[in-house]
Amino acid sequence: MVEETHQNQINIPKKRPLRSVGKVILYAIMALIGIVQIFPLIWLFDYSLLKSGDFFGNAILQIPNPPQWENYISAFTQGKVLPYFINSALVTFVSVVLTAVVSVLLAYAITRMKWRLSALVANIILIGMMIPIHATLLPNFIIFHKIDLLNSYWALILPYTAFNIPISMFIITGFMQTIPRSIEEAAVIDGSSIFGILRHIIFPLTKPAIATISVVNFINCWNEFIMAYTFITADKYKTLPFSIIQFTGQYSSNYGAQFAVMSLIAIPSIIIYLIFTDEINKGLMAGSIK
Amino acid sequence: MDRLMSDKKTIFTLVAPGFLILLSMILLPIAMSVYYGTTDWSGIGSFNFVGLENFKNIIFHDDVFRKSLLNALYLTVATILIQHPLAILLAILITHCGRWEKVLRTILFIPAIISVVVTAKLWASVYNPQYGLLNNMLETVGLSFLKQDWLGDPRFAIWSVILVVMWQGFGYAFLLYYAGLKGVPEELYEAAKIDGANYFQLYGRIVIPLLAPMMRVAIVIAVITCLKQMEVVFLMTNGGPGSSTQLLGNYLYQTAFSKGLYGYGNAISVVFVIIVLIITVILNKILTRDVGEY
Numbered sequence: 001m002v003e004e005t006h007q008n009q010i011n012i013p014k015k016r017p018l019r020s021v022g023k024v025i026l027y028a029i030m031a032l033i034g035i036v037q038i039f040p041l042i043w044l045f046d047y048s049l050l051k052s053g054d055f056f057g058n059a060i061l062q063i064p065n066p067p068q069w070e071n072y073i074s075a076f077t078q079g080k081v082l083p084y085f086i087n088s089a090l091v092t093f094v095s096v097v098l099t100a101v102v103s104v105l106l107a108y109a110i111t112r113m114k115w116r117l118s119a120l121v122a123n124i125i126l127i128g129m130m131i132p133i134h135a136t137l138l139p140n141f142i143i144f145h146k147i148d149l150l151n152s153y154w155a156l157i158l159p160y161t162a163f164n165i166p167i168s169m170f171i172i173t174g175f176m177q178t179i180p181r182s183i184e185e186a187a188v189i190d191g192s193s194i195f196g197i198l199r200h201i202i203f204p205l206t207k208p209a210i211a212t213i214s215v216v217n218f219i220n221c222w223n224e225f226i227m228a229y230t231f232i233t234a235d236k237y238k239t240l241p242f243s244i245i246q247f248t249g250q251y252s253s254n255y256g257a258q259f260a261v262m263s264l265i266a267i268p269s270i271i272i273y274l275i276f277t278d279e280i281n282k283g284l285m286a287g288s289i290k
Numbered sequence: 291m292d293r294l295m296s297d298k299k300t301i302f303t304l305v306a307p308g309f310l311i312l313l314s315m316i317l318l319p320i321a322m323s324v325y326y327g328t329t330d331w332s333g334i335g336s337f338n339f340v341g342l343e344n345f346k347n348i349i350f351h352d353d354v355f356r357k358s359l360l361n362a363l364y365l366t367v368a369t370i371l372i373q374h375p376l377a378i379l380l381a382i383l384i385t386h387c388g389r390w391e392k393v394l395r396t397i398l399f400i401p402a403i404i405s406v407v408v409t410a411k412l413w414a415s416v417y418n419p420q421y422g423l424l425n426n427m428l429e430t431v432g433l434s435f436l437k438q439d440w441l442g443d444p445r446f447a448i449w450s451v452i453l454v455v456m457w458q459g460f461g462y463a464f465l466l467y468y469a470g471l472k473g474v475p476e477e478l479y480e481a482a483k484i485d486g487a488n489y490f491q492l493y494g495r496i497v498i499p500l501l502a503p504m505m506r507v508a509i510v511i512a513v514i515t516c517l518k519q520m521e522v523v524f525l526m527t528n529g530g531p532g533s534s535t536q537l538l539g540n541y542l543y544q545t546a547f548s549k550g551l552y553g554y555g556n557a558i559s560v561v562f563v564i565i566v567l568i569i570t571v572i573l574n575k576i577l578t579r580d581v582g583e584y
Contacts, residue, residue, distance in 0.1 A: 102307045128317070132563065255421070270404070
């Protein structure tokens with residue numbers, strides 16, 4: 001249900017034209033806010049192509065003359081963008097897949113199976129949604145230290161998955177409730193097991209909801225910083241946000257390259273967003289309305 | 291069918307993986323915080339049980355904790371009084387933008403998907419007194435007397451940080467109201483037009499009241515997000531100058547990891563969680579009591 005209504009809400013524009021004076025004011029306001037929202041990023045890309053010496057002028061935007069593409073090269077090599085990128089991709093991919101799998105299983109057990117503690121478990125998971133990440137940093141650091149999990153991929157994958165489970169499970173639950181039970185009943189009569197039903201019926205039918213939560217979880221994990229900063233100190237496991245942190249520390253006077261490394265981190269998120277705008281919007285709204 | 295659906299072993303297999311991850315990564319740590327919060331542990335060596343001493347100190351004697359809460363309150367109030375009305379206004383205006391609607395919607399949301407590290411470091415540069423965008427802009431429009439060291443001056447630092455948080459969160463608030471607006475049936479607009487309503491009557495009497503349930507949801511989310519906010523401060527000012535930009539999450543981090551006060555840090559965690567839970571429950575009770583359908 002949720003999915004359907006949102007699709008309508010997003011895609012069907014309402015056409016109510018205004019008179020011309022109103023139109024001018026309208027576009028002026030929209031342009032102003034649009035510029036405020038996007039201008040810092042334009043400035044970022046612009047300055048990422050400048051020589052460090054060109055930073056200290058009063059011009060708002062400067063035409064890079066010539067564009068310093070080598071800023072991107074030094075950002076890429078000195079900022080260790082590639083190894084960190086691979087770590088980010090690995091951690092994000094495993095977290096997203098793991099979250100999707102366990103959330104589907106949980107949602108199925110809660111919407112379809114009959115057991116006494118069902119409501120209690122659902123409520124405990126809901127509480128997980130309200131716990132601030134920061135309150136778990138210190139105790140998790142102590143636990144990870146004790147079981148020797150600091151500086152490993154699991155030190156990120158497990159908490160990322162945990163914090164994405166509540167919202168993902170609730171979005172999938174909402175979606176699953178719209179699947180008619182008669183399909184499962186027919187499968188049971190044909191002798192299918194629960195796992196058969198999950199694989200051949202529930203999983204394919206839940207795909208749109210899985211896509212939605214996966215895209216949103218991807219953005220969350222990809223951009224996550226504070227847990228990575230707390231649980232990872234070894235260079236081998238660092239994720240992409242560390243490129244910026246380390247770069248601004250070590251090469252603090254190389255402004256152009258600093259801006260280039262920031263651009264390099266921002267660009268993939270923007271591209272993913274432009275490709276999956278609708279999925280992201282749906283996911284965020286389904287998550288908030290639940 | 292019923293027997294299959296209540297098979298204990300299957301249920302356990304389905305629930306265990308997700309539930310155990312959640313339990314061990316979120317709920318067990320909180321329980322541990324409650325335990326360590328009653329000690330004077332400094333991270334190494336032995337520690338003593340000090341009862342509720344830490345909690346008493348946090349609530350009654352800790353000025354930085356108080357400052358952090360106060361700053362979170364500033365952030366929350368600014369978000370609700372500035373960001374949300376603006377988001378509602380824009381959500382309404384954008385529906386009149388015809389073919390630009392989709393483009394504008396996308397642009398408005400872009401800051402929300404950018405990594406918080408990029409956001410924080412980018413804005414630290416925007417505020418930079420030597421080459422920052424903000425001072426250069428003020429200079430260009432002839433307001434150079436307004437130029438400041440935006441993050442260095444305790445009077446402006448917290449508001450500079452709040453502006454960044456609002457910039458990043460704006461798209462999300464906007465999107466919620468936009469979704470709410472799209473849920474208002476087209477016929478209502480038509481009916482109001484036939485009855486001769488002007489735009490102010492149309493929005494003041496029909497559309498905004500219908501948006502009320504979405505406002506409640508959006509405000510609950512905003513309050514919780516503001517309380518939990520930390521990363522921007524951590525990366526831009528680390529709570530300074532002094533404790534002028536301190537927020538709960540950041541103060542907790544500093545206490546635990548920079549000062550090594552594990553016992554006290556854990557106690558702050560617990561108080562932090564309790565505050566968020568209480569406020570969430572209260573807000574849910576007050577605000578979502580009568581969420582209607584239209």
